[in-house]
Amino acid sequence: xxxxxxxxxxxxxxxxxxEALNELVRQHQAELYxxxxxxxxxPADAQDILQDTFVRVWEKIRSFKGDAxxxxxxxxxxxxxxxxxxxxxxxxxxxxxxxRRLMEPEPEPSDVAELAFRQARLTEALEILTPRQRAVVVxxxxxxxxxxDVAKAVGCSxxxxxxxxxxxxxxxxAYFKKKAGIxxxxx
Numbered sequence: 001x002x003x004x005x006x007x008x009x010x011x012x013x014x015x016x017x018x019e020a021l022n023e024l025v026r027q028h029q030a031e032l033y034x035x036x037x038x039x040x041x042x043p044a045d046a047q048d049i050l051q052d053t054f055v056r057v058w059e060k061i062r063s064f065k066g067d068a069x070x071x072x073x074x075x076x077x078x079x080x081x082x083x084x085x086x087x088x089x090x091x092x093x094x095x096x097x098x099x100r101r102l103m104e105p106e107p108e109p110s111d112v113a114e115l116a117f118r119q120a121r122l123t124e125a126l127e128i129l130t131p132r133q134r135a136v137v138v139x140x141x142x143x144x145x146x147x148x149d150v151a152k153a154v155g156c157s158x159x160x161x162x163x164x165x166x167x168x169x170x171x172x173x174a175y176f177k178k179k180a181g182i183x184x185x186x187x
Contacts, residue, residue, distance in 0.1 A: 036053075
């Protein structure tokens with residue numbers, strides 16, 4: 001069920017009001033971009049996927065059923081486009097270690113080196129997760145979405161979302177322990 005404000009925006013989108021799409025973009029663009037860039041680990045690709053997401057929303061708005069929030073539906077479209085991109089990238093492009101930045105608030109100058117180091121390690125670590133685990137972990141941690149919304153966005157049950165999160169978290173913990181030279185059997 002949509003909230004009153006979302007329902008009004010949805011109604012305007014159904015009537016094909018271009019300003020309604022602009023409003024939707026303004027509301028979700030920054031957060032959605034950060035979400036996508038964390039999934040695909042490439043700012044340029046994330047920008048393309050972001051644009052494709054809003055084009056798809058405009059084209060498919062009549063197929064929106066309203067069983068989730070409009071925001072969740074938009075994030076689901078972005079997630080699906082990101083999955084498709086990742087599958088294509090794995091199939092056609094040799095994976096190279098490219099410098100990547102995660103979109104975060106501007107840090108204090110004294111923290112730039114530490115933040116860059118941590119972001120590089122996190123970006124590298126997220127690569128070990130399956131696309132679904134990565135999507136769940138990013139949605140849960142960075143977007144602070146409840147499991148119910150994560151499940152709708154990913155297209156699985158709430159319990160499955162929790163399992164994907166738990167498994168992803170375990171894989172990340174094991175990865176960081178290995179990187180730190182800690183034998184996880186001794187912990």
